[in-house]
Amino acid sequence: MNLLDPDFWLDPYPVFAELRAEAPVLWHDDVKLWSVARHDDVMRISRDPATFCSGKGVLPTDRERDVSGAESILFLDPPDHARYRKLVSPAFTPRRIAALEARVRDLARQLLDPISKGDTVDVAPAIAEPLPMLVIAEMLGVPAEDRGRFKVWSDAMIEAATSPSDAAYSLALELWEYFASRIDARRQEPADDLISVLAHATVDGEALTNAELNGFCMTLLVAGNETTRNLITGGIEALAHHPDQLRRLVADRSLVPTAVDEMLRWVTPVMNFARTAATDVDLGGERVEAGQMVFMLYGSANRDADAFGPSADTFDVGRQPNPHVSFGFGEHYCMGASLARLEARVLFDELLQRFSTVELAGEPERLRSVLMRGLVHLPVTLN
Numbered sequence: 082m083n084l085l086d087p088d089f090w091l092d093p094y095p096v097f098a099e100l101r102a103e104a105p106v107l108w109h110d111d112v113k114l115w116s117v118a119r120h121d122d123v124m125r126i127s128r129d130p131a132t133f134c135s136g137k138g139v140l141p142t143d144r145e146r147d148v149s150g151a152e153s154i155l156f157l158d159p160p161d162h163a164r165y166r167k168l169v170s171p172a173f174t175p176r177r178i179a180a181l182e183a184r185v186r187d188l189a190r191q192l193l194d195p196i197s198k199g200d201t202v203d204v205a206p207a208i209a210e211p212l213p214m215l216v217i218a219e220m221l222g223v224p225a226e227d228r229g230r231f232k233v234w235s236d237a238m239i240e241a242a243t244s245p246s247d248a249a250y251s252l253a254l255e256l257w258e259y260f261a262s263r264i265d266a267r268r269q270e271p272a273d274d275l276i277s278v279l280a281h282a283t284v285d286g287e288a289l290t291n292a293e294l295n296g297f298c299m300t301l302l303v304a305g306n307e308t309t310r311n312l313i314t315g316g317i318e319a320l321a322h323h324p325d326q327l328r329r330l331v332a333d334r335s336l337v338p339t340a341v342d343e344m345l346r347w348v349t350p351v352m353n354f355a356r357t358a359a360t361d362v363d364l365g366g367e368r369v370e371a372g373q374m375v376f377m378l379y380g381s382a383n384r385d386a387d388a389f390g391p392s393a394d395t396f397d398v399g400r401q402p403n404p405h406v407s408f409g410f411g412e413h414y415c416m417g418a419s420l421a422r423l424e425a426r427v428l429f430d431e432l433l434q435r436f437s438t439v440e441l442a443g444e445p446e447r448l449r450s451v452l453m454r455g456l457v458h459l460p461v462t463l464n
């Protein structure tokens with residue numbers, strides 16, 4: 082098993098079960114990483130950023146470069162993290178997220194309306210890709226005339242984060258310049274958008290610098306786009322594979338919120354994040370040395386029977402409670418969790434009002450990635 086081989090991630094679940102049972106914390110000398118397979122150990126790491134820090138990176142590939150807190154909130158440790166997080170949190174208050182619901186519903190309807198009963202559609206490009214991208218553009222206040230360019234930039238950000246190329250970097254630079262001009266404009270003339278809120282946020286008299294604010298806008302594109310896309314495709318695939326659960330949902334759409342959380346657990350769109358031990362520490366009976374990286378296997382934690390009981394391997398749209406770790410846990414808990422839940426809830430609510438069966442209409446094409454569990458193509462017939 083090579084943890085950094087994308088092929089391993091195509092179906093890691095049998096190995097995860099073995100790891101949880103036999104070697105919950107295991108050193109992989111080939112890639113110089115500890116894998117952490119159990120739910121309680123993942124929680125323990127996530128709630129202790131002083132011992133397990135993010136400042137040296139959150140992906141194994143971050144070890145090949147110098148990461149810095151200036152690049153993203155993801156790399157900040159206490160106390161800097163708390164200051165920054167306080168400054169950006171006004172963008173994600175429950176009121177601001179709830180206010181987006183009507184607009185998210187409009188966008189979901191626009192994407193679903195062209196599809197008729199009996200149609201076969203590749204839902205990845207038709208629904209799952211555009212929805213989160215349009216929602217983020219909406220939040221940031223990107224005007225309609227810039228949306229075409231914004232899509233190109235946002236695709237380039239995803240590419241730059243996963244398979245960097247010169248072309249992707251130069252597009253990322255264009256986006257940086259674009260945001261810089263929006264930030265200048267919003268500092269002078271605020272509007273009802275996230276850039277305006279963040280440009281005017283202060284904590285103890287301190288505000289975000291232009292570079293911090295720009296960096297945060299870039300982070301949102303990476304953090305909020307492909308993740309939500311993969312939740313939607315993975316959720317649709319799960320319904321296609323579990324027609325009994327789909328029937329339950331169609332009969333009772335009040336189950337959509339618990340279904341969305343079960344999709345989050347089942348799919349685990351972000352399969353792992355890493356931390357670096359700041360000191361020598363005992364974990365799951367093993368001695369982790371300072372400077373070594375621990376790799377939290379969220380997908381494994383999400384199938385741990387100690388946390389989810391004997392039905393851990395069953396897809397259950399009514400599951401409650403559902404303590405999945407798909408949004409992480411502790412200090413770095415996903416800031417976009419309620420937005421991602423809102424998008425998925427509205428999308429599935431609209432989908433199930435229109436269609437009551439979902440059948441695979443071809444072989445889904447899985448994304449080859451160590452980090453993301455996703456589908457590039459998912460042809461389905463909707464009825």
Ligand code: HEM
Pocket residue numbers: 135139154155156166217300301304305306308309312349350351354406407408409410412413414415416417418420421
């Ligand atoms: C299904 C969709 C999503 C999943 C599975 C997801 C997953 C995650 C995870 C696992 C983390 C924890 C990172 C860590 O512990 O190092 C995280 C952090 C974060 N997410 Fe999400 N995310 C999703 C959607 C979004 C959206 C829609 C946004 C915003 C538009 C967003 C913004 C963020 C930000 C800003 C952080 C950093 C928080 C911090 O470091 O304090 N995410 N996300």
